[in-house]
Structures are given as structure tokens and as C-alpha cells.
Amino acid sequence: MLKISNLHASVEDTQILKGINLDVAAGEVHAIMGPNGSGKSTLAQVLAGHEAYEVTEGSVSYEDKDLLEMSPEDRAREGLFLAFQYPVEIPGVNTAYFLRTGLNEVLKARGQEEMDAIDFLQLIREKLKLVEMDESFLKRSVNEGFSGGEKKRHEVLQMAVLEPRLAVLDETDSGLDIDALKVVAEGVNQLRAPNRSTVVVTHYQRLLDYIVPDYVHVLMHGRIVRSGGKELALKLEEQGYDWIREEVAEQTVGA
């Protein structure tokens, strides 16, 4: 599904990713954890195609295509979805219009028929229930005046509508209370299927109680320094990141 090899990326001449390697097979859930400033969000943005980040080395293949050659819109149309850490407010653009336009672009790319307003309303009502959002959101401007929790639910709503094959969740748990966290996790779990994969980027282990990962990776200083099963997340929760820092430092000295 996704194969990241030796990925280096920088923003404004500051090197942030320094050789990421990661394989995500179909149906798997991978968690990427790490302290602040380790490059987690950069990795998510690079995968979605943000132009502020320059890839200086390495490659990313997605379903055997060169992901880095694709525009952000083509990535989305091909089934890649990024749930933003900071969803953007767009004054004047109606949420229903935004969701339907995006969905129709994705349907078009899949060779499926576009959805008219009536069919769309039926679909969206169902998806709104999933994330426990009120229909009145549809009439509001995209994310404008939404609370932090509402913005995150809206991200999951978009994901539920677009049904991506690869979902990247960038700190979707940050700022959420436990109820909202469960709603978000439920939305993600509903989409779990043998042909879909998820990459969960998070600072805390908490979300992983609800979205149980197959693999956990620790990102530090722009590199994945540890990989393991879900028990690695629990260990990080108990002991923090310092023990890994020390181990990494020893290895570097030893090398």
C-alpha cells in the first residue's frame, strides 16, 4: 500500500525528516509516536503533498505509484486522506458544498457516478450520526467557529464520506475529551477493512486504547528509531521517551 524509503524533507532549509523508512501493508494500522518536534506532522504533510515541504531525498510509493510525483488533489482522488491537525477555517464556503464537491471529485476519479444533492443528503445524514454531529453543521462555513472537538469530528466525517484507502490521522486526538476521543476512534474503526490502511500520528498513547495499532513506530529527530507492536506504546506511556533517547544516544556514540 505505502512504502516510504529513506525520506528526507526540509522546510525553509531546515532538515526535518532525515531518512524515514516505513512499509504499510493493506489492512494494517500503524501508529507513529514521538515527542514534540520530532517530525511527525511534517511526515503527514509531506504524504498529503504540502508544497511548503521540500523532499530532498528518498521516495514514497503508494499503490505502486510514485506518490511524490502526484498533486495533492490527485493523491486525494487516489484514496489518500489526511486528517489535519489544524483544520483550516474557510469563511463563506458552505460545509455541505465542500463535502459534496470533494466527494464528487473522488467519485469521478474512481469512474463512479457523481452524487446529486438528494443522494448526497441521504449519505451525509448517515455519516453525521457516526460522528454525532448535527445536520446544522452542513449549512455553516467550513470549520468557521467550530470548537476544537467539532473540527476533529468534521475531519473524521470527511474521512467517512470520502472512504479513503489510506488514512493519515495527524494528532486527531489532541485537544479532545474522552467522549469526543471515543467518537473519533469509532469513526476510524468503522472504516477498518482488509483493503484499507491507517497511519495514526499521535503524541499520546491514549488514542491507541481505542484504535488498536498493529505496529508502533517511534519518530525522533526525523528518523524512526524504534518499531514494535502495541506494547511499545504502553511502555512509552509508562516510561516516557527518555529511555529511547538514551539508547539512541548510546548507539550513535557506539557507531
Add this chain to the structure above:
Amino acid sequence: MSVSETTPSIDHYSNLFQTFETGLNGGSDHAIHDVRRAALEALCREGFPTRRDEAWRHTNPTPLSSGLFGPVDAPRPDDGTLSTWTVAGLTEGARLVFINGKFDESASRLPDTPHGVRIRRLSQAIADGDAAVSFLGRIASSEEGGLAALNTAFIDDGALIAVESGIDYTTPVEIIYLTTPGEQATLVTPRTLVVAAQGSRLQLVETFVSLGEGEHLTAPVTEITLDDEARVEHTRIQNDTHQGHHASLLFVNEAQDSNFTSHSLGLGGGFVRNDVTTVLAGERIESTLNGLFLSRGEEHVDNYTSIEHAAPGCESHELYKGVLADKSHGVFRGKIHVHQIAQQTDAYQSNQNLLLGDDAEIMSKPQLEIYADDVKCSHGSTTGELDEQAIFYLRARGIGEAAARRVLTRAFADELVERISHDAIRAHVEALVTQRLDQLLDSGE
């Protein structure tokens, strides 16, 4: 206004006036002719505006004062062209169409109106001594010379709308002034007078469009007077050619408890200046000035608004938005003058501009003069480009880059389109704005 500067054009307009006067054929006996003559004298005395005038600080008015514009008879544009500028959804109300100042009967529609509503040609109203004609030149003063004087000196035909006390006339009145330049630089001076009596209601849309090739000056004056408790919603649509000069004046005078809303849609033109001046002369008035201006190429578009709070307890709301592409230049200048007597004034002004071209420029200048101490006045101005984060967010949902830019640009403009309360007029404006924004965006790609 500057001290008299005799430019060749002043002599030119004096000569034109003599020809015009001769052509009036006894029409010069009417009282209005004194108003015309006084206007010409003021024009000769005070001249045209110059750059030294505060209100013309950011737009050089020389092209207006130096050009020798004159009346030209022009061929009638085809019906297809006309239909672009008529409001499709208005099928029964009055529609007055003028081409280079001449009434066009076949494109116009003057259905019977209820008692107390007069919608008529200005020339006829002058000829038969309609009482409302006495308002001409009283709302738009010619004393300072300039463009108001030029227009008033040549008052001939145009539109008169008068609604008597308590009449709620909800059918929109449509007035269209077309300018089709001839081989000589063409002058068109449309005049509209609106008299809304106590407690009356009125909805109107005025369209000013120039077509074809050739230099011209369209210098319209619209006067609107609202008596106590009157409500008027006025939509103004302006579109001129790249060779066109358009300098318009909208003067509004409001009495107590009245409510006036202006929607000014400027679609561009080579040299454009649109002025709105409102005087809030009674208490508890609510006045709203909405403006949307779009420009492209090397157009220069200047919006000047002036709100005079001359009585206590009034509210004014003003929102002007500009979308500027290519190398176009825009100006927004918003004056709010709160007189000493005007306590408890609530005035809000906002100007927001979106630059689509790297070489596009906007000069945004609020001008608040507040002489009362118990007032709420605020203003703000922002200018920027499309939000790149928002573009990326849309693209990350599968919406292509060009489409994303379109969505965001339309959303910016929609805020003003949505303020038009009448469905058919709003739909018409929306179609014009959408089409023009697409052109603006395409030219930038």
C-alpha cells in the same frame, strides 16, 4: 474644489450647452432650465476636480477634465447584448432603457402602476411639470462644479420614480443606461431621481454599461430622497470597456427613521470612479452601503463613499470588497463624518481586498471625522491574497487547484451578493459576478 482652471474642455462644454439649449425648443422656459444654467456657471467657475482635491488624492481626474466628450447618436445594440444586462427574473415591473441618453421604447416596459406610484421618463415629467422634478439638483448640489454640475447642466432625459406616502411598492424598478461610443469621444450624462415619501417602500436596480470600441465618458447622477420611515433598496451595476471613463455620483438624503441600502457592483472599466454620498439628516436612520468591485488588466477603479451623520441615534454599516487581478489598481476611500449633534451614532466600516495578480494594487483609506463624543465608530481594512492553507485543504480533499481558487474567490465575493434581498436581482448579480470572477482567475493563470 480648486480655483478656476480654464481647461479647453470648459469652453467645449459651454459651446455644447449653447447647442443643447437651442435644441430644447421652448423647453428652456421650464424652471429646470435655471438649474441647468446655474450648473453650467458653477462648472465654468469651479472647473473639474483636480488631484489637489482631497477626494481625488488617489485617482488622477485629468482624463475627465481634459477630454472633449460630446453627445453621439449611436446604433442600437442587438437584443442579445441587451438581454445580458436585463434582470432575467424581472418579467413584469417597469424597465426603462436608455441608449446614449435616448429612451429606447422597444427595450423598455412601462406598465400601469398602482395609484401613488409614478415611474416615468424624466423628460416627460419636466414637460408636464411633475411636482417631483423640483427635487432635481437639491440632493446633488452643483455648487462645487465638477461632475455633478456637468451632469445637471445637461439634464434631459432619464428616470423619475416617485412613491407617495405609505405605499409599499415591492415590484423592482429596472433602469438601464447603455453607452455605445461613436467615432468621437462620447459623452453620456444619465440622470435618475427617486422620491420616496413618508413610509413608502421601493426596490430598484440601475445598470450602467458601455459597449463596443471607442472613448467615452459616462457621468451619471442618481438622486434619492427618503422621507420619514421610507425604505429603499438600491442595486447599482456598472460595467465599462477598457477605453471607457465612468464617473458616477449617487446622492442620498435621508429623513428620520428611514432605511436605505445600497449595493454597488463594479465590474470594472478603464477608468472608473463610483461615488456614494449619504446624508443622515434625521434621527434613528439605518443606512447600509455594500460594495463589490472587480478589476482586471490595467483598469483603475476608485470607490469613494461619504456618510454624513448629521443627526443623533443613527446607524451606518459599510462593507466594501475588492477583487483585483492582473495590473489593475483599486481605491477605496470611505469618509464618515459624525457631526457634533450626532450623539449615539453607531458607524461601522470595513474594506477587504483580495489581490489575484502580483502587480495588482489597492489603496484603502478610511477617513473618520468625529465631532460628537458619545459615538461608536469602528473601521477596518484588510488586503491579502488567497489563503494558501485553505487552497491546500481543498486540494487535499480532491478539489483541483484552479477549482479551489475559484471556490475561495467566489466565497469572498458571495458575502456581498447574498446581501441583496430580492431573489431575481441577487441571481442576476450572482451570474454576472461568477462570470467576471472566472475571467479574472483565468487571466491570472
